[in-house]
Amino acid sequence: MKTIDDLLHLGDPRLYQICEPVLPGDLPMVSTWVADLHNVMQQIRERYHFGRAIAAPQLGIMKRLIYMNIDRPVVIINPVLSNLSDEKFELWDDCMSFPNLLVKVLRHREITIDYLDENGQPQQWHLRGDLSELLQHEYDHLEGILCTMRAVSEKAFKWRK
Template identity: 70%
Template sequence: MKHLADLLLLGDPRLYQSCEPVLESELPLVPDWVADLHNVMEEIRAMYQFGRGIAAPQLGIMKRLIYLNVDRPQVIINPELTAVSDEQDELWDDCMSFPNLLVRVRRHRSLTLRFRDELWRPQTWDVTDWGLSELIQHEYDHLNGVLCTMRAVDAQSFRWRPTPTH
């Protein structure tokens, strides 16, 4: 089982690599990968009070796999963004791989995502919820070796996260 100490941090060269697709023959490995992603996300939530999604490469699993847990757990295998809206908004983005840094980025308001679920069934998801759309774009970027630091609106688009109070 992977833990917070296994999370790749800003500067690790693996975070800048594109991931390989999950093969159907690797489907038996997915539950263990998802358990690791879930475990690390829960540790981040406990320590930093944020975390709605995590991408496999953040744990050194160089596969096109995203785990979301917003209203319920969701496994996204081999996602493809097939459409994005022209309309965009800005937000202060955060990332588990640099949990104390916030980055101002611009993301599309809505998108269409094609992927396979944990049973290898093809899915298409039209996402119109802004919070979910920006989250999916953030995690999808990880699969392509892109960090939100690389999408900063400008040179002043960085700030430290306020320290959580317990």
């Protein structure tokens, strides 16, 4: 079982790699990966008091997999974003891979995400506001993009209190 000590940190070259799709032959591994993602997210919540979702590459699992747990667990496999709204909003973003740093970024107000669930069944979800931002952040991880790379300016960084 992976723990918070397995979390990749800012500067680890794996965080900048584009992830491979989860293939049909990988589906038996998804439950193990999700258990690891859940465990690490719980540890982050206990230590840092934040964390709603985590992407597989943050644990060195270089697959297109996101785990979210706000009011219920959601497994997102091979997501594709579409219908990104023209309207954007600015926010202070945080990341488990650098938990004490906040980065001011711009995100789309609304998106649509097509994905496979943990059973390999196609799903579609239209998201607004904070959930839209959250999934954009996690999707970026699958593309090797960190919120530090999306900062609105060179002064858009601050330490968490």
